[in-house]
Amino acid sequence: MNTPTLNAGRITALGRCELTLLVRNRATLTLALLMPLLMVFVLRSSLGGAEGARAVGEATLTGGIGMVLLLVVHMNLVSAYVARREELVLKRLRTGEASDLEILAGTALPAAALALAQIAVLAVAGAVALDVRMPQNPLLLVAAVLAGVLMLAALSAVTSSFTRTVETAGLTTLPLFLATVLGSGLFAPTDALPDLAASLCELLPLSGVMTLVRAGWSGGAESGDLLGAALTALAWIMISVFAVQRWFRWEPRR
Amino acid sequence: MTDTVIKARDLRRGYTGGFEAVRGVSFSVARGEIFALLGTNGAGKTSTVELLEGLAAPSGGQVRVFGLDPLTRRAEVRPRTGVMLQEGGFPSDLSVAETVRMWGGVTTGARPAAEVLELVGLAARSSVRVKQLSGGERRRLDLALALLGRPEVLFLDEPTTGMDPEGRRDTWALVRELREQGTTVLLTTHYLEEAEELADRLAILHEGELVLSGTPAEVTATRPARIRFTLPEGVPAARLPLTLRAAAFGQRVEIRTERLQEDLTELLGWAREDGVQLTGLDARSASLEEAFLEIAQNRRGAGDRTEDMMAGTR
Numbered sequence: 001m002n003t004p005t006l007n008a009g010r011i012t013a014l015g016r017c018e019l020t021l022l023v024r025n026r027a028t029l030t031l032a033l034l035m036p037l038l039m040v041f042v043l044r045s046s047l048g049g050a051e052g053a054r055a056v057g058e059a060t061l062t063g064g065i066g067m068v069l070l071l072v073v074h075m076n077l078v079s080a081y082v083a084r085r086e087e088l089v090l091k092r093l094r095t096g097e098a099s100d101l102e103i104l105a106g107t108a109l110p111a112a113a114l115a116l117a118q119i120a121v122l123a124v125a126g127a128v129a130l131d132v133r134m135p136q137n138p139l140l141l142v143a144a145v146l147a148g149v150l151m152l153a154a155l156s157a158v159t160s161s162f163t164r165t166v167e168t169a170g171l172t173t174l175p176l177f178l179a180t181v182l183g184s185g186l187f188a189p190t191d192a193l194p195d196l197a198a199s200l201c202e203l204l205p206l207s208g209v210m211t212l213v214r215a216g217w218s219g220g221a222e223s224g225d226l227l228g229a230a231l232t233a234l235a236w237i238m239i240s241v242f243a244v245q246r247w248f249r250w251e252p253r254r
Numbered sequence: 255m256t257d258t259v260i261k262a263r264d265l266r267r268g269y270t271g272g273f274e275a276v277r278g279v280s281f282s283v284a285r286g287e288i289f290a291l292l293g294t295n296g297a298g299k300t301s302t303v304e305l306l307e308g309l310a311a312p313s314g315g316q317v318r319v320f321g322l323d324p325l326t327r328r329a330e331v332r333p334r335t336g337v338m339l340q341e342g343g344f345p346s347d348l349s350v351a352e353t354v355r356m357w358g359g360v361t362t363g364a365r366p367a368a369e370v371l372e373l374v375g376l377a378a379r380s381s382v383r384v385k386q387l388s389g390g391e392r393r394r395l396d397l398a399l400a401l402l403g404r405p406e407v408l409f410l411d412e413p414t415t416g417m418d419p420e421g422r423r424d425t426w427a428l429v430r431e432l433r434e435q436g437t438t439v440l441l442t443t444h445y446l447e448e449a450e451e452l453a454d455r456l457a458i459l460h461e462g463e464l465v466l467s468g469t470p471a472e473v474t475a476t477r478p479a480r481i482r483f484t485l486p487e488g489v490p491a492a493r494l495p496l497t498l499r500a501a502a503f504g505q506r507v508e509i510r511t512e513r514l515q516e517d518l519t520e521l522l523g524w525a526r527e528d529g530v531q532l533t534g535l536d537a538r539s540a541s542l543e544e545a546f547l548e549i550a551q552n553r554r555g556a557g558d559r560t561e562d563m564m565a566g567t568r
Contacts, residue, residue: 013359017348024347088343095307095337097403098360099329 006105010098014106015113018080022110028079032072032111036118039067044130046187057130062214063186064122065145066206070177072115073108073152074159079169080107081160091251104244108153119145133218140226141216147233148209154240155205161249180206185214205240208232257285259320259407259438260306266314267301275301277462278315283440283455285406288433290453291442294550298462299442300340303411306440307337319407333362336405340412340442342396346385350376350395353384354402361403374398375424389416397425401432408432410441414448426451446543458549465549470542477540477548479514481521483507483532495524514539 022029044060084090084107093103126132135141155176163172180186183201193201201207211229215221260283267276275298283289293299305312308324308331317324324331344353351367358364371377374394379387387395393416400408410429414422429439429452443449449456450470457467466473484506485491491502498517500509511517518537525532 010360013356016359017345017352017356020352021345021347084343084345087345088339088341089345090343091309092339092343092399093360094309095332095335095339096357096360097329097332097362102360 007098007102010102011106011109014093014098014103015109018107019110022076022080022114028076032076032114035071036064036068036122039071040064040122043067043187054132057126057132058214058218060130061122061126061132062210062217064126065119065148065213066180066184066186066210068115068118068122069145069148069152069206069209070180072118073111073149074156074176075169075173076111076114077108077153077156078159078163078173079166080111081157082163082169083166085160085249086165086252088251094250100250104153104157104248108156112149112153115149116145135217136219137216139216140212144209144212144216144233147212147237148206151205151209151233151237151240154237154244157248158240158243161247164253176205179204180210183207184210186210202228203232205236208234208236258282259285259287260289260440261318261321262302262306262315263317264315265302265305265312265317267298267305267310268313274313275462276305276312279459279462279464280315281457281464281467283438285438286433286436287454288429288439288441288452290449290456291440291459292444292446292449292456292546293442293459294444297459299444299459300411301462302459303409303440303442307335307409308332333403334406335409336400336403336407337409338393338396338400338411338413340415342392342399344384344392344395347383349381349383350387351380353395354380354398357399357402363404364402365404370398370402373401373428375421390418390421393417394421394425397428405437407438407440410439412442412444414443414445422448446541446546450542458546460549466545474540474542474545477545478510478512479537479539480544481509481511481514481518481535481537483535486531486533489528489530493528495520 022032040060040063043063044056047056047059047063081090081104090103094100098106123135127134159172159176160169163169183204184207185201191198202211208229208231211221211225212233215226215229262282263280265276265279266274268274277298279298279302281289291299291302304310305317306319306324308317308319308328311325319331320334322331324335348356350371354367354370358367367380368377371380374397376391376394376398379391384392384395393413397410397413400410408429413429414425417425426448429441433439439452441448441452453470455467455469456473457464458473459465466476468476485502487505489505491500491505491507494500494507498509498521499511500507509517509521514537521532524530
């Protein structure tokens, strides 16, 4: 990859095209719009009972944010990158003026925007319907969500390079989905796990981001934990960006 | 001295697995010239062009476009080049107009969509989805995108493959028009007619090597001209003047010569003196096609023998 230049006009042009494609692909669009909603309900019913209503509400919302990141950013983008690569669109784009980073960012734009919009809706709807406090540290929450979007965009690009067809994207996105759902505290706090397992879980890609999201919403986290979470997130972002530069495939295997 | 726009020096491109598709290719293209890379399928045309376009790094040698490395100086080279890949990539769910608009968004100084679609004859199809276009129409769309930024250098990889004869002629006319306006064009083709029609200079690639290059006239001049006729019954080929390098197949005779006019004069003089009727007389300079086929066949020789043996054991 060359020097990372970013031209907003070019990214917007690519993003607009990608948005048109997303809207025209009914199945993907429906999945992206309805799945997070469905998962929030599943989360709520599985979390229900044990603790107070407010805690359940907050866990549902922060878990919902994780779900949106996984379903809307990750799953969507892996399919998008694979589809554009297999249609030789990425190769064709590289003959033009857009830089590699602009091509990747432009393609990711609609999924990222959709995810952010859904998270905003989730926050407002949650505050109204679930009787949850407004986020205690909105800045931290926003930063955590943006870091999550960035990391997942990069991880999606990496995942796409070992995904041969759009159909197999469902399979290749599964490991990260399961690891996050089970290990990053989406459904249940990892505190319940044995110490060693819990420590390992904290190192999973989205664990840091999710810790920061929870801290941003509910507050009350120790600064040591926050620092660890931030470092984990940063490390994963750096690893995935490196992996994209190293392994991203711009054209189909022949 | 003319302004050299594209320069390839001892270019090599190897693929994982050890196959070397380009083996030491050198040539240069001057500003305003149409240069054709000719070759059979698998000769290394696309592998070479992709290096010139800056899509991949050569495993050896050097490419310069406007004196710059098209791979590492991408940001400076791309705004001045237009590329048509052998296989274009467009999202199939976008319409023609949407595709052009998207491409316009990543191109400096882009022509208006209507203008460029008019140029390639796709104006009437602008609201059609890409997946509904015919193969030839897709090539036209691809060409439209390559022309969008008014490039100084145009790379066309088999631009007319899949086009009907009319589309092919339209494209040729357009390429000539672009040259009139000073555009440098590098095209690959396996249609000899296309190279003959368009190219100021051409190079023949075979198995990754440049075997011949020059103007179409120079290239054909390297091959002997040919005279063919049939002798009447009772006139053996042995009676032909000895200076003619004649090969006889029964009564049918073929003469290959680098001095077509002199040999033809001698043949016709002899025929008049001896009162011999030459039926089916045909004399012609070598065509590009003959030059091309001859190269392909001669070169194949060694490699094919093993293939034939393998075919025999099958």
